[in-house]
Amino acid sequence: MNLFKFNGGVKPDYHKDESVSDPIAKAPLPSQLVIPLHQSIGGIPHPLVRPGQKVLKGERIGAADGNVSSAVHASTSGKVIAVEPRLMPHPSGLSALCVVIEPDGEERWIEKGRLDVNSTPPDVLRDFLRDAGVVGLGGAVFPSHLKLKAGKSGGLEALIINGAECEPYITCDDLLMREQAETIVKGAATMQTMLTAKTVLIGIEDNKPEAFEAMKAAVAKLAEKTMEVVMVPTRYPAGGAKQLIRVLTGKEVPHGTRSTDYGVQCFNVATALSIYRALEYGEPLISRIVTVTGNVGRARNYEVLLGTPVSELVALADPRPDTNRLIMGGPMMGFTLPGNTPVVKATNCIIAGSPKLFPEPPPEMPCIRCGSCSRACPHDLQPFELYWFSRSKNFGKAQEYFLFDCIECGCCSYVCPSNIPLVDYFRFAKSEIWAREKDKDAADSARVRFEFRTEREEREKAEKAARLAAKTAAALEAAAKAQAAAPAPGEAAAPAADPAAEAKKALIAAALEKARAQKEQVHPANTEHLTPAQEAQVNEAEARRAQAARLAETAGKTTDGT
Amino acid sequence: MNNSPYFRKPTSIQVIMFKVLVALLPAVAAYVWLLGAGILVNVALASITALAGEAAMLKVRGRPITPFLSDGSALVTAWLIALTFPPLSPWWLTVAGTLFAVVVVKQLYGGLGQNPFNPAMAAFAVMIVAFPALMSQWPSVGHPLDFSAQLKLILGGLRELDAITGATPLDALRTGLRESGHPVTITSVMNGNPAFGMAGGKGWELIVLGYLLGGLWLWQQKVITWHIPLAFLAVLGAIAGIFHLASPEHFASPLFHLASGGAMLGAFFILTDPISSATTPRGKLVFAAGAALLTWIIRSFGAYPDGVAFSVLLMNILVPLIDMYTQPPIFGHKEGGQKQ
Numbered sequence: 001m002n003l004f005k006f007n008g009g010v011k012p013d014y015h016k017d018e019s020v021s022d023p024i025a026k027a028p029l030p031s032q033l034v035i036p037l038h039q040s041i042g043g044i045p046h047p048l049v050r051p052g053q054k055v056l057k058g059e060r061i062g063a064a065d066g067n068v069s070s071a072v073h074a075s076t077s078g079k080v081i082a083v084e085p086r087l088m089p090h091p092s093g094l095s096a097l098c099v100v101i102e103p104d105g106e107e108r109w110i111e112k113g114r115l116d117v118n119s120t121p122p123d124v125l126r127d128f129l130r131d132a133g134v135v136g137l138g139g140a141v142f143p144s145h146l147k148l149k150a151g152k153s154g155g156l157e158a159l160i161i162n163g164a165e166c167e168p169y170i171t172c173d174d175l176l177m178r179e180q181a182e183t184i185v186k187g188a189a190t191m192q193t194m195l196t197a198k199t200v201l202i203g204i205e206d207n208k209p210e211a212f213e214a215m216k217a218a219v220a221k222l223a224e225k226t227m228e229v230v231m232v233p234t235r236y237p238a239g240g241a242k243q244l245i246r247v248l249t250g251k252e253v254p255h256g257t258r259s260t261d262y263g264v265q266c267f268n269v270a271t272a273l274s275i276y277r278a279l280e281y282g283e284p285l286i287s288r289i290v291t292v293t294g295n296v297g298r299a300r301n302y303e304v305l306l307g308t309p310v311s312e313l314v315a316l317a318d319p320r321p322d323t324n325r326l327i328m329g330g331p332m333m334g335f336t337l338p339g340n341t342p343v344v345k346a347t348n349c350i351i352a353g354s355p356k357l358f359p360e361p362p363p364e365m366p367c368i369r370c371g372s373c374s375r376a377c378p379h380d381l382q383p384f385e386l387y388w389f390s391r392s393k394n395f396g397k398a399q400e401y402f403l404f405d406c407i408e409c410g411c412c413s414y415v416c417p418s419n420i421p422l423v424d425y426f427r428f429a430k431s432e433i434w435a436r437e438k439d440k441d442a443a444d445s446a447r448v449r450f451e452f453r454t455e456r457e458e459r460e461k462a463e464k465a466a467r468l469a470a471k472t473a474a475a476l477e478a479a480a481k482a483q484a485a486a487p488a489p490g491e492a493a494a495p496a497a498d499p500a501a502e503a504k505k506a507l508i509a510a511a512l513e514k515a516r517a518q519k520e521q522v523h524p525a526n527t528e529h530l531t532p533a534q535e536a537q538v539n540e541a542e543a544r545r546a547q548a549a550r551l552a553e554t555a556g557k558t559t560d561g562t
Numbered sequence: 563m564n565n566s567p568y569f570r571k572p573t574s575i576q577v578i579m580f581k582v583l584v585a586l587l588p589a590v591a592a593y594v595w596l597l598g599a600g601i602l603v604n605v606a607l608a609s610i611t612a613l614a615g616e617a618a619m620l621k622v623r624g625r626p627i628t629p630f631l632s633d634g635s636a637l638v639t640a641w642l643i644a645l646t647f648p649p650l651s652p653w654w655l656t657v658a659g660t661l662f663a664v665v666v667v668k669q670l671y672g673g674l675g676q677n678p679f680n681p682a683m684a685a686f687a688v689m690i691v692a693f694p695a696l697m698s699q700w701p702s703v704g705h706p707l708d709f710s711a712q713l714k715l716i717l718g719g720l721r722e723l724d725a726i727t728g729a730t731p732l733d734a735l736r737t738g739l740r741e742s743g744h745p746v747t748i749t750s751v752m753n754g755n756p757a758f759g760m761a762g763g764k765g766w767e768l769i770v771l772g773y774l775l776g777g778l779w780l781w782q783q784k785v786i787t788w789h790i791p792l793a794f795l796a797v798l799g800a801i802a803g804i805f806h807l808a809s810p811e812h813f814a815s816p817l818f819h820l821a822s823g824g825a826m827l828g829a830f831f832i833l834t835d836p837i838s839s840a841t842t843p844r845g846k847l848v849f850a851a852g853a854a855l856l857t858w859i860i861r862s863f864g865a866y867p868d869g870v871a872f873s874v875l876l877m878n879i880l881v882p883l884i885d886m887y888t889q890p891p892i893f894g895h896k897e898g899g900q901k902q
Binding site: 006007010012013091242246252253254255257327329330331332333334335336353358361362363365366367368369370371372374375378379380381382384385401402405410413414415416417418419421423424427 | 565566567568569570571573574575577578626629630633635673674675676787836837841842885889890891892893894895896
């Protein structure tokens with residue numbers, strides 16, 4: 001097959017051998033499961049369980065919030081002991097709502113319901129996958145059901161299954177392909193049906209020959225004639241979705257567009273597997289393969305229940321005493337965990353770091369515009385220009401130089417001879433721009449609200465004035481009519497009185513009548529014929545009410561406009 | 563450091579600058595062989611001055627001294643000055659030029675990475691304007707003075723140079739063609755003048771080969787890309803070739819242009835200075851082509867024998883503009899995308 005090249009990229013030390021010698025092991029049931037509700041891109045699922053409630057393995061504990069969201073499930077059976085904010089595996093170190101489950105050790109499953117791909121309408125399949133919590137397991141955790149929709153142009157040219165796994169240290173996809181090739185291929189076939197894709201291309205970096213052979217054998221065994229397993233050159237970030245699409249099809253999907261509009265869609269191998277398991281066996285996503293490696297005695301891949309505390313997982317691999325940090329993800333794009341967080345759907349790898357393994361870089365030097373970063377950038381950006389603009393907070397210019405096309409792969413920082421943490425500058429610039437846009441949106445909506453209120457007040461004033469004018473006119477007319485229809489006998493001979501004065505009189509009379517009627521209305525009927533004591537009580541209560549109204553009015557005035 | 567990437571390619575500014583120095587060694591060796599060890603004195607003088615000037619300025623500017631002094635950039639500037647100034651220049655000329663380069667052109671503009679002009683070329687330009695005679699006294703090749711005599715010339719200020727120095731080939735050609743007062747041809751200028759050798763200046767071919775060798779090694783080491791040297795040499799050769807073909811007796815041959823003066827040094831070591839040159843691939847081509855054109859114009863019609871320094875400085879001014887207009891298309895934006 002004819003392969004294409006993407007520009008840039010780097011070839012770091014891969015460190016994959018450490019964790020591939022043993023097969024995937026099942027991590028033991030932890031003492032406690034902390035399951036964050038927000039484990040995918042999109043809306044935060046709302047909890048469906050209360051503390052004290054018993055849950056079964058695979059039971060939905062968080063319902064998807066709208067369509068751009070994904071459900072979460074109990075990873076084992078047990079008792080919900082808390083629904084509370086816990087530390088999240090995120091560089092911010094913030095907490096978010098989690099369901100804490102104490103396992104009962106019985107591992108009792110919910111009743112599993114399977115769906116037949118061929119006879120079920122695609123919309124139903126997608127909703128099913130959303131409620132099964134299936135998201136992209138390559139690390140981006142994008143809800144898979146949203147991607148299983150053909151593009152505007154109809155069926156896809158190629159469905160790409162990403163087994164490149166280009167980040168150093170990570171081997172979870174490698175091992176999964178070696179051990180579960182057939183299930184992955186079946187999952188890929190299912191997705192091919194859903195997407196009506198002409199071909200399926202399974203891309204694997206050439207540093208994983210065992211996985212390549214296993215996948216090839218599986219494709220041959222299942223006689224998938226439109227499926228091809230392709231070896232791609234090992235070069236970070238060949239496993240980036242856009243890079244792999246480029247290498248396999250020659251297409252470049254620009255930032256902010258859907259790859260389906262270009263006739264391609266890309267899924268991680270582990271995602272293919274979980275889609276198959278969800279549809280075929282009715283098993284929601286409750287576990288994933290995690291590589292535990294780095295500064296450990298026994299690096300290895302584990303099948304881990306989501307929500308397992310990272311400390312319990314890492315302990316299995318025997319971390320060395322000088323371990324000073326745990327990194328989630330690879331060394332190029334991962335981040336240091338802020339503490340003992342749970343394993344989530346995005347956790348593909350935990351690297352125990354040590355000062356020896358990841359030494360502090362030498363001090364940052366000035367940029368000498370050598371251009372190493374631009375040559376390493378897989379998106380053909382000019383990182384050093386972006387760096388100048390980000391550093392000087394010239395964010396407009398940074399966007400002109402395509403800041404948001406940056407995928408933060410880390411190649412530029414990796415090659416920089418001045419040790420400039422370029423990606424950090426870009427993350428900073430992006431979040432500043434987002435914050436400013438947010439501020440601007442808030443200011444915009446405040447302005448719109450204010451304008452609407454002013455307009456409403458004006459309109460109400462005008463309407464009131466119009467009503468008053470109409471009423472006056474009606475009263476005048478009524479008075480004039482009354483005068484004309486029934487003249488008093490004594491006045492018959494008298495010269496006609498001034499009609500204007502008469503009208504005024506009538507108006508005053510009408511107003512007096514109205515005021516009297518209102519007064520009557522205000523006094524409820526049951527306050528008549530009261531005893532003096534009762535009357536005193538009523539008066540007292542009314543005084544209090546008036547006082548309260550005055551207070552409320554002043555309070556309203558002071559709080560107004562805040 | 564708490565953010566990814568957690569490891570880095572083992573490289574540094576120091577390594578890059580050191581490689582540039584190593585790449586200059588073949589030419590330095592050729593210098594010593596052809597012109598004597600005096601060049602080493604100039605290299606040492608310039609190096610010490612550059613380091614001292616840099617250290618003083620870093621102190622004044624309140625910057626950390628060790629990392630910046632050890633980055634090697636001041637040494638590269640110093641070596642380039644020593645190699646572009648006449649090898650038997652009096653010590654104060656080299657010192658003044660180096661100080662100007664390091665203190666004014668580099669540090670006053672903000673230090674490493676901030677200077678819009680190439681420090682060595684700015685120093686060369688200032689000195690050739692200020693001391694045109696001293697900057698034109700190049701020793702004849704092949705009859706090196708002994709070291710002590712050279713040392714006396716450099717340090718003692720002994721200025722009986724006429725006997726041992728002569729005009730460079732470019733200078734001789736320019737003077738011969740344009741200032742003799744009567745129409746002459748290149749052949750008549752070259753005939754009988756001992757300054758001219760096979761390609762450029764006599765003996766200088768070897769030094770030029772040294773630069774070429776070092777430059778190619780830098781390219782192989784990925785310290786520089788092919789764009790600037792190739793574009794510079796190709797355009798200079800092409801223009802020279804066209805005019806030489808049209809009027810061989812009035813315009814020197816492409817080979818002469820490429821092998822003379824600062825062409826080869828400029829192509830591989832000066833125009834490729836990343837700080838003051840264009841950075842985009844297309845920008846580098848434009849930058850180098852412009853420098854080549856200016857070099858040829860100054861050489862052929864200007865008041866100075868060589869034009870590399872001036873054309874580098876002039877192109878330095880244009881770098882921001884060139885970079886702005888030559889931004890490469892980015893991923894997914896080529897040919898307006900490839901939508902189905």
